[in-house]
Amino acid sequence: MQYNLSDLLKLMKERRSLKPEKYSSRKVHREQIEKMLEAANWAPTHGLTEPWRFKVYGGEARKQLMLFCAELYRKFTPEEKFMEHKYDAFLKRAEKDLNVILVYRKRDPLERIPVEEEDWAVACSVQNLALVAAAYGIGCFWSSGKIVFSEELHAWAGLESTDRCMGLLYLGYPEGEMPAGKRNIWINKVEWVE
Numbered sequence: 001m002q003y004n005l006s007d008l009l010k011l012m013k014e015r016r017s018l019k020p021e022k023y024s025s026r027k028v029h030r031e032q033i034e035k036m037l038e039a040a041n042w043a044p045t046h047g048l049t050e051p052w053r054f055k056v057y058g059g060e061a062r063k064q065l066m067l068f069c070a071e072l073y074r075k076f077t078p079e080e081k082f083m084e085h086k087y088d089a090f091l092k093r094a095e096k097d098l099n100v101i102l103v104y105r106k107r108d109p110l111e112r113i114p115v116e117e118e119d120w121a122v123a124c125s126v127q128n129l130a131l132v133a134a135a136y137g138i139g140c141f142w143s144s145g146k147i148v149f150s151e152e153l154h155a156w157a158g159l160e161s162t163d164r165c166m167g168l169l170y171l172g173y174p175e176g177e178m179p180a181g182k183r184n185i186w187i188n189k190v191e192w193v194e
């Protein structure tokens with residue numbers, strides 16, 4: 001065995017989605033993010049199209065992104081469903097010293113493989129990124145949904161028409177211990193066919 005399997009499995013089990021509201025003030029450094037992005041770049045990719053792309057927002061740019069998300073939340077939420085605390089969460093994220101990564105898929109210009117496969121490759125790259133984050137003890141929260149998939153955010157981020165915004169990734173150390181994860185046992189999801 002070339003690698004320590006129990007360490008690997010432990011890392012995968014301890015990787016956590018942690019929302020920015022649960023972050024401590026401990027800073028995530030650029031060098032750490034660079035390692036995450038290096039790992040992301042080693043995701044599997046059919047036809048070597050390498051469709052994953054990342055925009056790392058920090059400082060004033062992050063602030064503007066979060067304020068824009070707040071306004072999109074207001075725009076997309078019917079009045080009776082609007083929750084002030086959800087809107088405020090974006091305003092608070094604007095003020096926090098955190099990095100937010102916008103992850104998107106760049107379509108192969110020759111369209112050699114089905115577009116879904118390029119989306120899946122991007123998802124694999126996010127998993128690589130999140131595992132490196134976990135190795136540092138950093139939580140990585142993948143946020144998707146209406147705002148992320150909106151034409152408005154697409155345009156704001158300067159994506160091209162054939163790009164697909166796939167998520168916003170928030171990174172941060174937990175306040176105290178990283179929470180425990182929860183999964184149903186794998187055995188029940190597997191059928192051995194002979």
Ligand SMILES: Cc1cc2nc3c(=O)[nH]c(=O)nc-3n(C[C@H](O)[C@H](O)[C@H](O)COP(=O)(O)O)c2cc1C
Pocket residue numbers: 015016017018142143144145181182
């Ligand atoms: C493609 C994808 C999109 C996700 N989008 C959201 C989201 O919009 N909001 C959210 O609360 N969690 C989102 N999550 C994170 C899940 O909620 C999280 O993985 C789940 O709660 C299990 O927690 P764990 O990752 O810490 O094990 C997303 C996860 C994936 C893979």
